[in-house]
Amino acid sequence: MTSRTMIEAIRDAHDVMMEREPNLVVFGEDVGFFGGVFRCTKGLQKKFGSHRCFDTPISENGIVGAAVGMAAYGLRPCVEIQFSDYMYPAFDQIVSEAARLRYRSAGDFSAPMTIRMPVGGGIYGGQTHSQSPESLFAHVCGLKTVMPSNPYDSKGLLIAAIEDEDPVVFLEPKRLYNGPFDGHHDRPVVPWSSHALSEVPDGYYRVPLGKATVRREGGAVTIVTYGTMVHVALAATQESGIDAEVIDLRSLVPLDEEAIIESVRKTGRCVIVHEATRICGFGAELSAVIQESCFYHLKTPIRRVTGWDTPYPHAFEWQYFPGPGRVADEIRLALED
Amino acid sequence: MPPAAAAEQPSSDALSLRVPEPHGRPGDAPAFAGLLNSRAGNVRRPPVDAPARGMEDLAASLIRVLDDDGQAVGPWCPDLSDPELLAGLGDMLKVRAFDSRMLMAQRQGKTSFYMQCTGEEAVACAFQRTMRPGDMNFPTYRQQGLLITAGYPLLDMMCQVLSNSRDPLKGRQLPVMYSARTHGFFSISGNLGTQFIQAVGWSMASAIKGGTAIAAAWVGDGSTAESDFHSALVFASTYRSPVVLNIVNNQWAISTFQGIARGDGPTFAARGVGFGIPALLVDGNDFLAVYAAAAWATERARRNLGPTLIEHFTYRSAAHSTSDDPAVYRPKAEHEAWPLGDPIERLKTHLILKGIWSEAQHTQAVDEIESEVLGLQKQAESFGTLRDGPPLSPREMFLDVYHEMPPHLQRQRQQAGF
Ligand SMILES: Cc1ncc(C[n+]2csc(CCOP(=O)(O)OP(=O)(O)O)c2C)c(N)n1
Numbered sequence: 001m002t003s004r005t006m007i008e009a010i011r012d013a014h015d016v017m018m019e020r021e022p023n024l025v026v027f028g029e030d031v032g033f034f035g036g037v038f039r040c041t042k043g044l045q046k047k048f049g050s051h052r053c054f055d056t057p058i059s060e061n062g063i064v065g066a067a068v069g070m071a072a073y074g075l076r077p078c079v080e081i082q083f084s085d086y087m088y089p090a091f092d093q094i095v096s097e098a099a100r101l102r103y104r105s106a107g108d109f110s111a112p113m114t115i116r117m118p119v120g121g122g123i124y125g126g127q128t129h130s131q132s133p134e135s136l137f138a139h140v141c142g143l144k145t146v147m148p149s150n151p152y153d154s155k156g157l158l159i160a161a162i163e164d165e166d167p168v169v170f171l172e173p174k175r176l177y178n179g180p181f182d183g184h185h186d187r188p189v190v191p192w193s194s195h196a197l198s199e200v201p202d203g204y205y206r207v208p209l210g211k212a213t214v215r216r217e218g219g220a221v222t223i224v225t226y227g228t229m230v231h232v233a234l235a236a237t238q239e240s241g242i243d244a245e246v247i248d249l250r251s252l253v254p255l256d257e258e259a260i261i262e263s264v265r266k267t268g269r270c271v272i273v274h275e276a277t278r279i280c281g282f283g284a285e286l287s288a289v290i291q292e293s294c295f296y297h298l299k300t301p302i303r304r305v306t307g308w309d310t311p312y313p314h315a316f317e318w319q320y321f322p323g324p325g326r327v328a329d330e331i332r333l334a335l336e337d
Numbered sequence: 338m339p340p341a342a343a344a345e346q347p348s349s350d351a352l353s354l355r356v357p358e359p360h361g362r363p364g365d366a367p368a369f370a371g372l373l374n375s376r377a378g379n380v381r382r383p384p385v386d387a388p389a390r391g392m393e394d395l396a397a398s399l400i401r402v403l404d405d406d407g408q409a410v411g412p413w414c415p416d417l418s419d420p421e422l423l424a425g426l427g428d429m430l431k432v433r434a435f436d437s438r439m440l441m442a443q444r445q446g447k448t449s450f451y452m453q454c455t456g457e458e459a460v461a462c463a464f465q466r467t468m469r470p471g472d473m474n475f476p477t478y479r480q481q482g483l484l485i486t487a488g489y490p491l492l493d494m495m496c497q498v499l500s501n502s503r504d505p506l507k508g509r510q511l512p513v514m515y516s517a518r519t520h521g522f523f524s525i526s527g528n529l530g531t532q533f534i535q536a537v538g539w540s541m542a543s544a545i546k547g548g549t550a551i552a553a554a555w556v557g558d559g560s561t562a563e564s565d566f567h568s569a570l571v572f573a574s575t576y577r578s579p580v581v582l583n584i585v586n587n588q589w590a591i592s593t594f595q596g597i598a599r600g601d602g603p604t605f606a607a608r609g610v611g612f613g614i615p616a617l618l619v620d621g622n623d624f625l626a627v628y629a630a631a632a633w634a635t636e637r638a639r640r641n642l643g644p645t646l647i648e649h650f651t652y653r654s655a656a657h658s659t660s661d662d663p664a665v666y667r668p669k670a671e672h673e674a675w676p677l678g679d680p681i682e683r684l685k686t687h688l689i690l691k692g693i694w695s696e697a698q699h700t701q702a703v704d705e706i707e708s709e710v711l712g713l714q715k716q717a718e719s720f721g722t723l724r725d726g727p728p729l730s731p732r733e734m735f736l737d738v739y740h741e742m743p744p745h746l747q748r749q750r751q752q753a754g755f
Contacts, residue, residue: 033362034592034666050356057562057598058529058590086528089564124449124723126511128527279745308749310738314449315500315508315723319731319753 004200005192007177009151010040010116013158014078016204018048021076024162026053028063028080028116036080038118038177060090064115068097071111071167078162084117084171085128091136098167099142114161114168119147120228120275121321122175122183126314132227132276132307137169138252138285144209145252147171149230150180150197153250156207164209173227181228182235183323210254214263218245221269221334224260224286226250229273229322236327244271244331252282260286261293268299269334275321278306300337303330359594363664367674377404378411382629385636389615396606396616399650402625407686415629417466419693425466425624426688428486429458429681430703434710435481435491436655439498442714443512443659447722448498452513454479456622456654456672459680460585462486463627464553467635468521471550475523475536478513479585479653480555487520492713500729501721507733530556530563533582537572540580540638551579551638559590561605562598570646574612577643581634582614584646585621587653592666609646621651622677624684652677731755 004012018024026041032055035042044053056063060081067077081087087094094115102110121130137145144166148154154172161168175181179189192198215230220242223233226249237244245263249256264270270290272283283304290302305322313320360368375398383392402409417425436453443451454461461482468474474483484494496503498512506516516524523539526532536554543550556566561584573580584605588595599605609616615637619630627649634645654672656663668674688694721727732755735746742750 029590030592032356037591037660051354054356055593055597058559058593059562059564061564062562088528126450126514126527127509128511278749308734308753309746310734311509313509313734314511315504315729316731316734319755320734 001199001201003193003198004151005178005198006148006151006154006172007038007040009155009200010158010172011042011044012200013155013162014041014044015047017078017159017162018044018052020204021162023074024052024076024078025070026078026080027056029056029058029082031055031080037082038174040116041080060086061093064090064093064098067113067115068093068101068111071113072101072109076112076162078114078116081115081117083125083129084119084133085131087115087117087133094137094143094167094169095140099140102166103142110165111167112165114158114170116158116170116172118174118177119171120173120175121312121317122181122228124314124317127312130312130317132274134171134252134276135280135282135285138282142166144168144254145171146209146250147173147227147252148250149173149176149227149248150195151192151200152197153207155200156205157209157250159204160206160209163206168209171227175228176231180231183228183232183321185318207250209251210256211251212247212249212256212259214245214259215248216244216246218243219267220244221271221331222247222260222263222267223271223273223327223331224249225273226252227275229275232322232324233273233327236324236331239324240328240331242328242331242335255289257289257293260290264290264294265297268297270294270298271303271305271327271330271334273305273322273327275307277309278304279309281306300334303334305330357594357596357600359596359667361668361671363666363668365668367668367671369674369676373399373676375399375401377401378414380411380413382412382633385633385640386642389613392615393610396610396618396648397603399618399620400626400630401620401623402629403623403683403687407683407690409625409687413626413629415625415632417625417628419691421466422684422688423693425462425628426681426684426694427702427706428462428482429624429684430706431485431491431710432458432462432482433681434703434706435485435494438710438714439495440659442499442722446724447718448500448512449723450512450659451498452478452658453655454481456675456679457585457587457651458482459624459627459684460621460649460651463624464583464631466628467631468553470521472552473521473523473536473539473550474553474555475532475539476525476555477529477532477557477560477585478525479557479587481513481515484515484517484520484522487522489517489520489522491710492717495714495717496720499717499720499722501717501723502727502729503717503720504729507736508729509733529560530565532556533569534565534572536582537569537578537580537644540578541572541576544576544578549639551581551635553581553583555583555585557590558584558586558588558595558605559593559598561608570608570612570614573644574614579638579641580644581631581638582609582644582646584648585651586648587651589653589657589663589667591657591661604648606646606648614644614646616646616648618648618650620677621649622680622683624680625687650677
């Protein structure tokens, strides 16, 4: 066990897997010599050589397209897109190619690969360094979509993603890279070193894709969330004194429907929290799932707390994404009646 | 996990990959030997209406006007009046002073982010002198010189950088991502390269409507790898639209040296050759050479002779941005060893040699510009900064998403309490 930040845990997952899996190759913009702008791949080129970890031209389409070809050959590419905002040039290769290769070739070819990218706001990155595009990926059949909320899960999920036989989009909430942040800009970032989930085992372990976890048990209401908003939801719960159960999805696809259903049937109330905009956000899928399976258990309507339906605004980001106050308000509303 | 498809036993026929490496890394001595393949004044200047075929050599040899002593020599020596030359120097000084004040503001926490263009001032400042009202630049984030030369108010630029209550972009955009339609400056995207094909589209529209305005597209060396760059070359060459396609090769794309995007291509300018687009390689630290190349290319566009590609060969002396530390990936003194010198120093030397400027005048001009910029900064800060002072209303967040605010946004705005 070693206390690690999320960045260090992600780096460690790469390191462990590059040792174990000779077919694993790692590349992307600034990923090789520099180790990535967030330093998630630092030291890998030095240790494993520039055939296994290298810098690419600034061509997201090239990065993902080349990874599809490599995966088809038998390598295991794990590539980095510098910010999720820059995956759009690669979208065709992700959606039409990586995701569909197995299906359209009747299993003749496949593209087991991991596409990592930082997501979300809270670092004053403006419109093009802050987006939360998870629902765009979740909508694509053939892709898996994962978003960890802490160092322990980051490493275990990334290892599982690299080993997965399907293409996995691995979304890293950059606001959590160095510490869990509950959503108030007037409070210091809590460093991971003081957090239980920063204790990351050395060596190999997996956190399975498609398994949610309960971050806090409670009886009054279920909060379904993932990524940064797990910490916001926990802060809202603590501050409001409301006995909420907080579920961290970890994987959006495959989705652990059972964990959600079991909890909502128990509490009879549900608040969904995500940072992405509301319209057609992943919360819409979650509320449909809950509605289908928990209708007779619900005491109040499902509520959603999300980013507003605007592009990401530089100066107003703390008003844009949900903080503990907004989440607590919605919890209270869910408790009325 | 399945094994790799092909046998991987070492064999004498085994293939291997080439991963390009830069000349030097931290700890190494800077190495620029052999970089300059032409002396000032040595490159021919074809007539503006010469066909692209036959001028392929211009994509490979560096157009330089100012020699090492500061003399302007050769066929590309431009026709600029003394007041124009002095104004050009003033623009570059302003850009540099502005950059250093805004960098400081970022370090003081008054804004979130800043990007300087230190060492590259000549590129935008000289180019903009050839643009006319109504023309449109499609810039990246390192062409503040276009705006400053076009006379856009520094105060407004500062308010944008500070995201304050007078921010023309209402706090929505990252600092340095300006937008100024009135000054021929298209709104900047953070997504690299996207503007390159848009510039071509804009210039096609000007031609479709029988207009007279031309467009200029801007991209960095690293960003030439993006698909949008290639789309732009295809469209520009197919329709021969009135556009100047500028590549600013400042050697580095964050930590990645230009060879990663260039591969075995001789120059970035040579990318134009295969498309039949006339292409020039120009000393980007030579104000006169940039001006001459820009004048040649914009005249071609205005005379309906089609697109031109220009590679501006320069060096990013400062960090990529305030989030970057170049000492981690390149030799420490590399920027001092850059053989093309500093654009401001070079023009200054030339003007002194010409007898229209002096060291004393220069020192005085620097002082005046710095205090002007400082005064404007104080004024800008009186309208607030990202963290302090009169705030913008978060109500702004909901405006301009659509032409008219749809009901769901109205509801969200009410819910947000703004
Ligand atoms: C589509 C896209 N991919 C990646 C990035 C991240 N990024 C921002 S600047 C930059 C380097 C650009 O280098 P270059 O084009 O050479 O311009 P320079 O910064 O040197 O002026 C990168 C990779 C981005 N902004 N957009």
